[in-house]
Amino acid sequence: MTDDELPANRLESLALTAMFFAVALALLLAMPWATRWGQASGGWWTRPALMPGLALAGLTLANLITLGRALTDLRADPPTPEERIVARQNILGWLRxxxxxxxxxxxxxxxxxxxxxxxxxxxxxxxxxxxxxxxxxxxxxxxxxxxxxxxxxxxxxxxxxxxxxxxxxxxxxxxxxxxxxx
Amino acid sequence: MEFLLTGLAQLADPTVFFVMVFGAILGVVVGAIPGAGAAVTISILLPTTFSMDPLTGMTLLLGVYCGAAYGSAIPAVLINTPGSPVAVLTAMEAKPFADRGEARRAMSLAYSSSFVGGICAVLALMLLTRPLAQVARHFGSAEFAMLALAALVLVIIGHGGRRIEALAALCFGLFLATVGVETAYATQRFSFGFQPLMSGIPLVPLVIGLFAMSEALVQLTARSHSKPPVQLSGRFFSGFTEVFRYPRTLFGSSLVGILIGIMPGVGEFLAQQVNYVWARKLSPEGHLFGKGAPEGIIVSEATNNAVPPAALIPMLALGIPGEELTAMMLAVFLVHNVVPGPQLFIERPEFVAGLYWTLLVMNFVIIGFLMLATKWIAKAALVDKRFLGVVILTLSLIGTYASNYSLSDCGIAMVFGLLGYILRSHRWPLTPILLGLVMGPILEGRMRQALGGSNGDPSIFVTRPISAAMVAALALLIIFTIRGARKARRRPRKDWQINDS
Structure with missing residues (x-):
């Protein structure tokens, strides 16, 4: 973190969190195609899908919480027009x-x-x-x-x-x- | 004793000695450059150490790690900008010193407390690691699985102010660890038939992307306005003896730094916070903290330097890396087929003892170098950020490419560089991603072994005494953390209390 960075814009943070949540959810939903539950010869603990499933469930849940917090904050204190303009500029700044x-x-x-x-x-x-x-x-x-x-x-x-x-x-x-x- | 003497013989190797001096000096210099630092340098150097023997490679990386912990105090005093995030408290405390024309006193306070913290931690490493490894010889898979889980829980708890984000980052790292062909059923997991992902997400490109390239992108895109440097005024040597006027703070901070450093996944940030809060409460000059108190600098620097050697204790004795830099170093072990853990002390005692001695001597080399060269190193702190960005980005290529000679690795590094840039600009922690990637296979492997031994009965984790004690400790820790977080919600955190690693 450099000393000359400004605090993150709330709408920009919301967009980022929403994006992370969407990616996490998409990966979780892609589980049946991306891996398989495995043969029945091993126990439930050796299933290939178990670990990525747990990790993606945790990722989706954590992103859902941050998304919920961001939405609650914005509902309690709605963004100003200036904040919207800054958010748009900042999101475009991701391309820099x-x-x-x-x-x-x-x-x-x-x-x-x-x-x-x-x-x-x-x-x-x-x-x-x-x-x-x-x-x-x-x-x-x-x-x-x-x-x-x-x-x-x-x-x-x-x-x-x-x-x-x-x-x-x-x-x-x-x-x-x-x-x-x- | 014989064990320690075998290590001393390792230090007689001129290559090891030269690499130690080089690494220590490099570490001090990069530590003094805000934006460079140990993580960036170690990530770039990592592939070049793969061709060295394990002790030489580890010595180089440890030199950078320890040197940077000392060097980060220089810009903290000189331009009121911490060389690394863990020097934030030093910067806060040193500013009033600089304003009073006592910048040199602040620097010597920082150096001497760093030295004491570093030496105490190396002695703790020498005394504690072997006994811990002997205890760990009685551990089974259930205990190792619980240790790995404890490290992951501690990573989240250690990120005060960013715990949910740390959880997300950790889960992402754990997910990345599963990508590729899994061994039990030879099943593809999220590689989608894409050849470069079949063997998993490679560690080096991920580390270089997340820590080096993202930093380069931050430097290249930052608005550049350099701070005027503070004149190096005041007496230089006064602080060297002054630290011993505060023995309780000096040795107490070192001790807490060691204890927290040993806990996997916590790192120096939490150790500093704990020490700073307690030292302020216990000191008769507590009201001066934040306004240029010598004890404030002592707390920050002694803790900061006690953590690196202490973080090696769980890695060497248990095979569990303490934080991101030891996680990177784990790669050096694995490349050379050296497995850290209890067996290491039986199979490679000379290697472990060699590490002890290089760390001990390194502290003397660093303090000697700082006493001679502070004036010149201070100039490195003023390097233009844009130029720094150019250099780091250029070095990122050789770091990425040299590890595997694969162009697809460069692509992976670019993806993680962009991700790291976005995460950094929103103060999302990066360290849990790396720890998740490194710890994921350990956790999955040990869990499978433990559950396989009990035929899938999860009560194995609570029926074995050591494992049960770990489960109980973890449950209590989680309960107290949640309770503490609820109370803290009413009090907004100050910037230095937020660990975004």
């Missing part, structure tokens, strides 16, 4: 991290096509530009960070990464070094 996760997915894809060093360098610098860390000093820090990560994980700890087709263009000796270290 999706943008960064999309960059992360591209980064994962790029490793297989550009290699760890180039992909990491591009990812770090791209992300820094996106969050407005644009001064030459910051960008140099980004480049040094990428090099440090390669030095620590690829060279130091020998973490394996897939070799991109790009490395095949290099002469044999260089290609081996690129695959091994970068």
């Amino acid at each position: 991290p999706v943008e960064f996760l999309a960059y992360f997915a591209i980064y994962v894809w790029a490793i297989g096509h550009l290699g760890y060093l180039l992909a990491t360098l591009t990812f770090i610098l791209g992300l820094m530009l996106r969050v407005r860390l644009t001064s030459p000093r910051w960008l140099l820090t980004g480049v040094l960070t990428a090099l440090a990560l390669v030095a620590i994980f690829r060279v130091g700890l020998g973490v394996w990464m897939p070799a991109p087709p790009l490395y095949d263009l290099a002469p044999d000796a260089l290609r081996t070094a690129l695959i091994r270290w970068f």
Whole structure:
């Protein structure tokens, strides 16, 4: 929790709880298709559906309680129009991290096509530009960070990464070094 | 004695010693950076420790764990922002010190009480773990099942102010633990024929997603406004001896920290609350608590640092992790086929004793490093949050990918990263999800064994004396908690009293 976060909006919390409750209930209802009760040879305590069933029942119940509490609170003190506007903005704000996760997915894809060093360098610098860390000093820090990560994980700890087709263009000796270290 | 000496020999290994120093320093630095911290760092380092031998891997993670507990006091004093949630009380108490130009005194108070708390807890670990493991040798499946259940109940009770949310998170974790092909009937459970889920939800991507990626997303999307740092004014060494003017608070906090740390699933947050409330009641200077009382810092830091070694006691002796970080460390054991519990002391005594000594020496390394380098570490506390987010997100990939070399793991980490982000922004606790995932198979396995032994008769849990005592204690605990919660409903909780882990 960061120090500059505002307290959660009640309507936003209601939406979140309702979503959790719906998911929990859907999973509970999907039990007959998602698993089976099992053969009769073992006792009732070995049934495959027992543990997920108990866990999902607990999850559904807990979410029902939080949902009930949120609804009671809103009934006792109805939300103001401002609260509604803030709730809408906040719920849309849930999508903000999706943008960064999309960059992360591209980064994962790029490793297989550009290699760890180039992909990491591009990812770090791209992300820094996106969050407005644009001064030459910051960008140099980004480049040094990428090099440090390669030095620590690829060279130091020998973490394996897939070799991109790009490395095949290099002469044999260089290609081996690129695959091994970068 | 011979048992302890075998551990000392382990410390003579230069690799273990180097890793211990590295882990401790890394822990202090990341502990000093609000938003980084032990959970993020350990989750990222976890896969890299799989290639090390168990002692070296555990030493690295424990170095980060203990170092971060010390380091979190630095931003608490310097920018009035706790380096980790457990330094909230330190931040609250240290602010008046900084306002009075005594920031260095506050820091030295924090360091020395951390040191005393840490050393006391390591000594408790050395003294208590083996006898507890010897007692646990007489436990059957019913007792282990009840222990696992007790840990899960304590996880919920420990989340004061967020208990229903903790219950939901725990049940979600328990559900996740069941995903995949189950062993008794080779039946698929919620994997829907999807190949990457057949072997279950992998621990490392879940941990990295929930704890590291979600933190990175919080940092990247947060509105950035940095707090001006406090000047490091005042005398540095005054607090080192001052803590011993409050022996009851210092050693009492350490002791309670150890006792609560031993209880699986509770963690330092509840230990701090209990200690803080009692120290305020018992101290003649109780009226100064919250206004810059030295005892306030002592309580917070001694407790905070007593918990990590104490949390290892149930994990080593019983195989039950105490909180999220020991749950992550359990993965290191399992990867190396080292099974924590009573048998560990028979099969790998040198490993256990080695852990004791590294933890003991680590406290001296950390305090020495802090005395020399506080001025420079303090700068780490001021790192730009956006840059921190960029670094954590970049490291998340290598952490996720290196564990299994599987791209689907990256996808799982992304899903849990988004979930963790949403849960964090609503102060839903994350720790119970992890504990549910780790404890779920233990609970299910032990329950099956116990009920199998009694041919399905559940009275097995109340007819065996130790198990029956645990059932009674749990029932009483639940009754008292419900009663306490009803009374507390009339009094709104302060922010530091809400444990959203």
